[in-house]
Amino acid sequence: MTLAFLPCHPVRRLRAFALIVTLGTLLLTAPAPVQAQVTAFRQAVAESAARDTDLATFYRDRAFEGIWTGADRAAATRRNALLSALADAGAHGLPVGRYDPDSLMAQLRAAATPAQQGAAEVAMSQAFLHYARDVQTGILTPSKVVPLIVREVPLRSPLGTLQAFIQSNPAAFLRSLPPSSPEYARLMREKLRLEGLLAQGGYGPTVQAASLAPGASGQAVVDLRNRLMLMGFLDRTATQTYDAGIQAAVQRFQQSMGLSVDGTAGGETMKEINVPLDKRMQSVIVAMERERWMNRPRGQRHIWVNLTDFTAAIVDNDRVTFSTRSVIGATEGDRQSPEFSDVMEYMVINPSWYVPRSIVVNEYLPQLQRNAGAVSHLDVTDRSGKVIPRGSVNASKYNARTFPYSMRQGPSERNALGLVKFLFPNKYNIYLHDTPSKNLFSRESRAFSHGCIRLNDPFDFAYALLARQESDPQAVFQARLKSGAESRITLQEPVPVHIVYRTAFTNVTGQLQFRRDVYGRDAAIWNALAREGVAVRALQG
Incomplete structure (x- = not known):
């Protein structure tokens, strides 16, 4: 058996060598006529696949047999389905040049020898995996573009994707990759409409x-x-x-x-x-990318907090059943609300406010250093939670790193959290809550908090959540409230919470809505998409 030239990179060379050794073992046990027919093709597949661990495993498990380049009907169906999907990648706001279907077709047509066919085989699989990842879970890694997008993207296994593909109807499998959410379908439809309008002059x-x-x-x-x-x-x-x-x-x-x-x-x-219309289209394309980052079930009932819309809603089966105005984190970098998903487990009525360490040392410590009686509505506590008399606290002795105390505000109507808070425990210390500062809800733009989400109608929000488990949710809530004591109500059915940021979205009737880019995040995402080759396009009717 003749070995072709191995890759120069030492790691790739070792992988290729291991694959070719495996290939050699397979061929030595095969009849001589079969060896003559498959050696060059499978050797080329082994060498090309060695550059990628998942592809290497996939082809080794198949004894380096191809799935795209054969003359059989199954291979033809697969490659036609893939080339068609790649050519239509622009409909999803993806960069068509990233997959280059024309070059793939040219490579397939020019593949006259088994070695060339083996290289084309792996090139098809590489294009398939790039496209599958991009259309399923997005082109970008969100936290690398905007650090406060701390969402966990539901990435799929490349090897598992390939294995599932060859066991499925190719065209149907490729159609199943993009998000199945109604919102993604509506955004895609609106994108197509706007592309036609752009072609007519915008x-x-x-x-x-x-x-x-x-x-x-x-x-x-x-x-x-x-x-x-x-x-x-x-x-x-x-x-x-x-x-x-x-x-x-x-x-x-x-x-x-x-x-x-x-x-x-x-x-x-x-x-x-x-x-201009092209700017609106950029927002739609960014929204589609954001949908891909969330390509998993949201929950038949879930809470949807759209930061740019300054609203928090309860959604049942894609229909908003309750909505209230919200106040979000201020635009300063350290106060912006992050984006993530979690699960709401309980609410606390008549809550105490345990002041976050960052607020204690950055805002309140300087005030205490100037005046020991400052922020008198807050208790100073030690590590065990015991209240320390103000006279015993010499704040001037400490700095932000060494200040040994915490601060807490007990339950009251003046409490910074108001009279109820809704908890989905997370490492970012973000939750939804009431507030005594009701005047802010009348403003058009409502970015004023330290990061948590304030609700304009927290009691009604609580009633809506409790209606699933209480025959008279209002009476249950009010009884706890009137006691004045801090108490907790666990949700019998925890509710997923999604804190999102959408400057373009649709309502259930499909009407396109736009909001201002409060934190400038969508501008950063569009710039990153453009660097990857995404572009606004105009389509002739």
């Missing part, structure tokens, strides 16, 4: 006015009218005046953007109206 000229109000007329109103029609908020009309029809359309637009709904195209509304 939203047209921007509106050259700082603001417009009902009763206005002129070219700026005409441009506003035209953009609203192209966006789908206004039926076709020839009006040149900011009439009742345009006012209603502006209200619909404002609602879809999460803006204050007043029907007047003020500064913030005009800024959003003039966002």
Whole structure:
């Protein structure tokens, strides 16, 4: 048996050598005619697959038999299904050039010798695994782009994916890889619609006015009218005046953007109206990537906290059954709310607030150093939780590293957590809770907390959760509340919680919504996707 040139890299050379030794053992036990037919092909497969542990294992377990390049019907069906999926990768907002189906086809057509066919075989498997990983769980590693996206991406085993593929209908298997969530399907449909609109010129000229109000007329109103029609908020009309029809359309637009709904195209509304279509499409593509990061069941009932929308909702079977306004972490880097999923296990009524160490040493310690009586609504406690008299605390002796005390606020209406908190224990110390600062919920943008999620209607939120296990959830909750004592209610059915960040999303009717990029995260994700070759495209009808 003749060995072809081994890879130069020492690790790859060892892998290739091991595979070829295995291949040699297989061939020595085969009849002579079979050896002559398969040696070059299987040797090429062994050498090419040696660069990847999963591929090496896959082909070794198959005695280096191909799955793509044979003349049989099964191989033809597989390669046709894969090449078709790769050619359509752009529909998913993936970089088509990453998989290069044209080059694969050219390599297959040019593979005249068994050795060339073996190399093409492994190239097909490599393209398959790249595509499967990308369309199933995303192109990017989220925490490498934005450290506060601490979501655990449900990566699949490459070897397991290959093994499942060869046991399945190829086209059906490839169709099953993207997220099956209704939201992904709706986003993909909207992306296709916007691509057609982009090919026709997009939203047209921007509106050259700082603001417009009902009763206005002129070219700026005409441009506003035209953009609203192209966006789908206004039926076709020839009006040149900011009439009742345009006012209603502006209200619909404002609602879809999460803006204050007043029907007047003020500064913030005009800024959003003039966002170009390609920028909106970037948000949709980023949202699809984010969906891939969450490609696992969310739970028939789950809690959905969209940071950019400043809302927290209970979702049952893809339908929002309860929603409330929320306040999220402030925009400063150390106060932004992280993104992750966990499971809510219980609520605490009349909670104490155990002040996080970062707040104690960064905010309250400097105040205590200036005035021992500062933040008097908080108790200073030792490591065992015992309250230390303020007179015994000489804060000036310590710094942020050496301060030996903790701080706590007992149950009360003034408690920073309000009268109830909802716990899904996590290492980020993030939870949902009430707040005495109710005035913040009336603001359009609500990024003010230290990272936790404050709820505008925490009692109703609690009733909705308890309705699954109590015949009179309000009475049960209020009885605990009126006692004044700290108490805990365990949820008999723990509820998954997903803290997400979506600047583009749809409602159940499919209407596309957009929100502002509060923390600048989606801009960072788009830039990372663009570096990988993702691009906005226009599709001719």
